[in-house]
Amino acid sequence: MATSARAWTCPPIIRRGECRYRDRSRPIRKRRSTPKMTSPRYSKKLSVDEARLKLRSNPPCPLFQRGNFSWTILNPSLEKHALSIVEGRGRGDFGRAAREFCGEFLGRDLRARSSLALLLFTLLVSGTATAQTPPSWEQILAAAKKEGVVAVIGPQGSETRDALTQGFQKKYPEINVELVSMAGNQIGPKLLNELTASRFTTDVVITGTTTALETLVPAKAGAPIKPVLIGPNTRDLSKWRGGKLTFSDDAQTYNLIFSSYVKAPFIYNINLVSPNDFKSWKDLLDPKWHGKITLKDPLSAGGGLGNSTLWYTHESLGKDFMRKLLTQKDIVMPRDDRQMLDFAARGKYPIAIGPSDVLTNEFIARGLPLKHLHPETLKEGTYITAGNGSLVIVRNAPHPNALRVYVDYLLSPEGQLEWSKAAGFASLRRDVPKDHVRDILVPKENMTYREISMRRYVDLREEIVQFIKSV
Numbered sequence: 001m002a003t004s005a006r007a008w009t010c011p012p013i014i015r016r017g018e019c020r021y022r023d024r025s026r027p028i029r030k031r032r033s034t035p036k037m038t039s040p041r042y043s044k045k046l047s048v049d050e051a052r053l054k055l056r057s058n059p060p061c062p063l064f065q066r067g068n069f070s071w072t073i074l075n076p077s078l079e080k081h082a083l084s085i086v087e088g089r090g091r092g093d094f095g096r097a098a099r100e101f102c103g104e105f106l107g108r109d110l111r112a113r114s115s116l117a118l119l120l121f122t123l124l125v126s127g128t129a130t131a132q133t134p135p136s137w138e139q140i141l142a143a144a145k146k147e148g149v150v151a152v153i154g155p156q157g158s159e160t161r162d163a164l165t166q167g168f169q170k171k172y173p174e175i176n177v178e179l180v181s182m183a184g185n186q187i188g189p190k191l192l193n194e195l196t197a198s199r200f201t202t203d204v205v206i207t208g209t210t211t212a213l214e215t216l217v218p219a220k221a222g223a224p225i226k227p228v229l230i231g232p233n234t235r236d237l238s239k240w241r242g243g244k245l246t247f248s249d250d251a252q253t254y255n256l257i258f259s260s261y262v263k264a265p266f267i268y269n270i271n272l273v274s275p276n277d278f279k280s281w282k283d284l285l286d287p288k289w290h291g292k293i294t295l296k297d298p299l300s301a302g303g304g305l306g307n308s309t310l311w312y313t314h315e316s317l318g319k320d321f322m323r324k325l326l327t328q329k330d331i332v333m334p335r336d337d338r339q340m341l342d343f344a345a346r347g348k349y350p351i352a353i354g355p356s357d358v359l360t361n362e363f364i365a366r367g368l369p370l371k372h373l374h375p376e377t378l379k380e381g382t383y384i385t386a387g388n389g390s391l392v393i394v395r396n397a398p399h400p401n402a403l404r405v406y407v408d409y410l411l412s413p414e415g416q417l418e419w420s421k422a423a424g425f426a427s428l429r430r431d432v433p434k435d436h437v438r439d440i441l442v443p444k445e446n447m448t449y450r451e452i453s454m455r456r457y458v459d460l461r462e463e464i465v466q467f468i469k470s471v
Helices: 048-057 062-067 076-087 091-106 110-131 137-147 158-171 184-196 209-216 281-285 303-313 318-326 337-346 357-365 400-410 413-423 461-470
Strands: 006-009 020-023 149-154 176-181 204-207 259-262 267-269 293-295 351-353 370-372 383-385 390-394
Touching (some): 137 149, 149 158, 149 184, 149 400, 158 176, 184 204, 184 209, 204 209, 209 461, 259 413, 281 318, 293 337, 303 318, 303 351, 303 383, 318 461, 337 357, 337 370, 357 370, 357 413, 400 413
Parallel strands (some): 149 176, 149 204
Antiparallel strands (some): 204 390, 259 383
């Protein structure tokens, strides 16, 4: 079968399904190949100024990005070398010429590569600083009102609940505070389960340092706090004790303490217990107190573990005292703070060691026959704690702007006064009055206290818990 001179051919397809017809019997006219660099359109050479402008307006690689030329100050020969390459090229090949320079520079020795790393870091830092302008407080406030809600986990107690919500709501009615009140040992499981499931429902947690340092921080549930403190009430650090913010974690980043107090040794029923019977912690070992003591569960966060930390680390008490106390007949270790205080008020167990001080203050305010044992009563002393007066910003907070506004209010003189009155503890802000705080809870100048909220004591907690379990 003869082959026709005419044939259908498919050269590179321009559109899907398209073929072009070509008559093979006719000669194909070859196009004259003109080098791009000698074409009249591209024949003009770049001057040094034009090349420099081109480098800055059309960056071909990281060396030239962001329009930043601080690298020429670190190594002036770099720009000279770059221009010498680009200057000899036509306009159409500028990109290839600049990339050639970058490739040549990157192929040099290790010292040159180290210089490049430094240059790129300089470009990144300076470029970011100039490109991004932080939002104003008015913009953050407007965005917070648009978000309309801030989700908070806080301590138990109706008074602290009111302190953490009502004042803020009155000042910012457009932002609703969703507060969940929980005991310290309940916060970790709830929050970590949510984060594991990628359910980001909480913005900030107000709790004790034990919960923060033993549960939230190790699990990377917290976010850095300082970037959040940009409001008008949190910028001036001179207003705080020592002229600085107080953090419990070693990184000084994740757990901010805003109030503290002296922990009363225990709570007692004024009708059944005389404070004159106690001069030392060891007086609790007297047989007459057997079956009359409750100790907040020392295996979890709270006053029971706080007191156990004091006993464990005190040279006059230590393991021997703890062993005798914990093996005492009929000592009860509840997890419920209200139950402990109810037992004490009714006289069933008239001595309560380690219940929530917030709830204790509420019970006393209601006229129940309870009282704090004065810290100076016992020769071994007691300790200072933040109680529930610390906060953690939750990772991936769902309402970042409302969170900033809320924290700014909480740490303001107004917010701290409300917290201090409700919790009964002194704020670390110098400009917040303390006349409403019980005298026994305010640290005295001539007394030495263990600050068990600090990391060095919290790190002993697991060791202490293991000892308690062994007993």
